[in-house]
Amino acid sequence: MQITFPHMGDMAVAVKALFQELGFSVVVPPPISRKTLNLGVKYSPEFACLPFKINLGNFMEALDKGADLIVMGGGCGPCRFGYYAEVQREILQEMGYEFSMYVIEPGIINNIRKIRETFGPLPFRKVVSAVRLAWNKARAIDEIYKLVLEKRALEVEEGLVDKLYAGFIRKIDETMSLDEVRRLRREYREKIEDTSAKYKRGIPLKVGLVGEIYLVLEPFVNLEIEKRLGQLGVMVERDLYMTNWLLNFLHLRNDEKHIRRAARKYLGSFVGGHGIDSVGNTVRYSRRGFDGVIQLGPFTCMPEIIARSILPAVSKGEGIPVLTFFFDEHSADAGIQTRLEAFVDLLERKKRQRMKGLEYKGEIVYGQ
Amino acid sequence: MASEKYYLGVDVGSVSTDLALLDSFGNLVEKVYLRTRGKPVEVLKEGLRIIEEKYPGIEINGVGTTGSGRALAGVVLGADVVKNEISTHAVAASRIFPDVRTVMEIGGQDSKIIIIRDGIPVDFAMNSVCAAGTGSFLDQQAARLEIPIEEFGYYALQAKNPVRIAGRCSVFAESDMIHKQQLGYGLPEIIAGLCEAMVRNYLNNVGKGKEIEEPIVFQGGVAANVGIRAAFEKELGCKVHVPEYYDVMGAIGAGILAREYILENKKKTNFKGFKITDFAFKTSSFECDGCPNHCEIVNIYENEKLIARWGYQCARWEAV
Numbered sequence: 229m230q231i232t233f234p235h236m237g238d239m240a241v242a243v244k245a246l247f248q249e250l251g252f253s254v255v256v257p258p259p260i261s262r263k264t265l266n267l268g269v270k271y272s273p274e275f276a277c278l279p280f281k282i283n284l285g286n287f288m289e290a291l292d293k294g295a296d297l298i299v300m301g302g303g304c305g306p307c308r309f310g311y312y313a314e315v316q317r318e319i320l321q322e323m324g325y326e327f328s329m330y331v332i333e334p335g336i337i338n339n340i341r342k343i344r345e346t347f348g349p350l351p352f353r354k355v356v357s358a359v360r361l362a363w364n365k366a367r368a369i370d371e372i373y374k375l376v377l378e379k380r381a382l383e384v385e386e387g388l389v390d391k392l393y394a395g396f397i398r399k400i401d402e403t404m405s406l407d408e409v410r411r412l413r414r415e416y417r418e419k420i421e422d423t424s425a426k427y428k429r430g431i432p433l434k435v436g437l438v439g440e441i442y443l444v445l446e447p448f449v450n451l452e453i454e455k456r457l458g459q460l461g462v463m464v465e466r467d468l469y470m471t472n473w474l475l476n477f478l479h480l481r482n483d484e485k486h487i488r489r490a491a492r493k494y495l496g497s498f499v500g501g502h503g504i505d506s507v508g509n510t511v512r513y514s515r516r517g518f519d520g521v522i523q524l525g526p527f528t529c530m531p532e533i534i535a536r537s538i539l540p541a542v543s544k545g546e547g548i549p550v551l552t553f554f555f556d557e558h559s560a561d562a563g564i565q566t567r568l569e570a571f572v573d574l575l576e577r578k579k580r581q582r583m584k585g586l587e588y589k590g591e592i593v594y595g596q
Numbered sequence: 597m598a599s600e601k602y603y604l605g606v607d608v609g610s611v612s613t614d615l616a617l618l619d620s621f622g623n624l625v626e627k628v629y630l631r632t633r634g635k636p637v638e639v640l641k642e643g644l645r646i647i648e649e650k651y652p653g654i655e656i657n658g659v660g661t662t663g664s665g666r667a668l669a670g671v672v673l674g675a676d677v678v679k680n681e682i683s684t685h686a687v688a689a690s691r692i693f694p695d696v697r698t699v700m701e702i703g704g705q706d707s708k709i710i711i712i713r714d715g716i717p718v719d720f721a722m723n724s725v726c727a728a729g730t731g732s733f734l735d736q737q738a739a740r741l742e743i744p745i746e747e748f749g750y751y752a753l754q755a756k757n758p759v760r761i762a763g764r765c766s767v768f769a770e771s772d773m774i775h776k777q778q779l780g781y782g783l784p785e786i787i788a789g790l791c792e793a794m795v796r797n798y799l800n801n802v803g804k805g806k807e808i809e810e811p812i813v814f815q816g817g818v819a820a821n822v823g824i825r826a827a828f829e830k831e832l833g834c835k836v837h838v839p840e841y842y843d844v845m846g847a848i849g850a851g852i853l854a855r856e857y858i859l860e861n862k863k864k865t866n867f868k869g870f871k872i873t874d875f876a877f878k879t880s881s882f883e884c885d886g887c888p889n890h891c892e893i894v895n896i897y898e899n900e901k902l903i904a905r906w907g908y909q910c911a912r913w914e915a916v
Binding site for chain 1: 664679680681682683714716717718719720722724805887888889890909911914
């Protein structure tokens, strides 16, 4: 049995650790590339969203490398996603691939039986240690990446933060020891902290990222928007992380309460996907004094379209600039870069004006 | 004259390459508007030559570039500021109309709206999926109807009852125009209908959800078209101001930002001087086969020396 699963950000590191620790062999799909995208686009329904297409590309590349069991998310909602696994299965079967698919559905009892059928009996102790290792890897990655989002804006040597992060991911992927994971987490926390200048000039701009989870987490599909922002000297923060999402999903944490409360003035009901999160978190970032918010979503994404049409009211009501990007396979670098630069300029001028108060108007900015 | 300090703003766009020469106060001294004709570097050199001939021996204190060719123009000239076209248009509009609250800009292949409050941009949008309402399409239609583009707008003004043209997509708009033509509608009516369709399209796409308030400034190459101007005024029900130098506003903005940058940071300009008009610039591109991304890498050479490279996604080609 050769297990594979779709990519989403650096999630593969933790998922791979989980299955390997359980004693299975894993085929990680090759990193998402233009080839993945082209494969996915070619065999997907045109109006499916970008995550669907990339998933399918991942599966094809992994099956070509010998995988025969696909593990995929399912469920009833929170958007069309619940139906994706079924459609992808049909498409792949029609293409002649031979494989089985395990779809993670809600309901524990149901899952336990299905897990036993698919994976055979799993000793409890083994499950505990595998989950612990995977969870610690995931936590470490999310913690370090959170720091990356902040420190990219401040780095002295251009590109150093990203170089360190790539090294961290490589090392944490290699190790199977819990102690080593913890050690790496400490080591790289310090290393990345050290990349910023001791004497900062001014306060960097801070932008909150909201939107659909796949588009926020996967740099390939959002055209590395976080990196672009970092290079423009902007600190980025987001609420969406794999571990955070999982904790909420398992009801071990309840961010939803805060999000709903924050969103209430603008949106009173769950609209699928991360729609209410986009609205609620925009309000929360604004209250925390962020300079702006960027919303990301795949083209044709219903929950984010709803959020998109509410965000202008939030922007006005809370006084925070909001920029929205919808991505599909036609999205191009140049357009994204121009809008980002303009947005950052806008935030900078707004901040300067706020800091200088009314003096600003009299200053020679647009000439005499 | 030689003691005066000048600033140069350059806007390399899809259709036109504009140069704006500003004096030490940031006022426009000279503008050059040239068609890019797919040869940005050659046209840029031509523009510099025109300025050099007219103002021999002047000292350029700072250079700013903007437009879709801003990065290329930036390395060719040695620019101090390389700015996106949204910011430069906003700056230029506020300079000329300090009270402006809405800037509408329609260029060769993009159109944008910038909302300005108290002198600073607070919101903006750009056409994202389609270029139906931009200059290139008008150019194409003018050529098809064999009307000089400069006169295109005046035809629209003669119309008594503009016909309704479907403006959502330029291909369908063209079919619809031909259809109306075959039905026997007059040319002015059809052109006026096209102008109205483009304005509707702009307001529904780019202007969607934006608070369009007076005073409104309309700039970019398409602002020359009186038909579009009239259609905007009719649709919005208020006056639309077109600045005198509507066609080089991006370049003016780039020049103003270069001046601001030089003065604020007390820097010396990186401008390579007018001698670059004699330099040979060459570009070459190749497809990297390092991974399945197959990045198309572009090299920019100045007199056989590699001065810039872009198109890559990883560290492999970072060193120049």
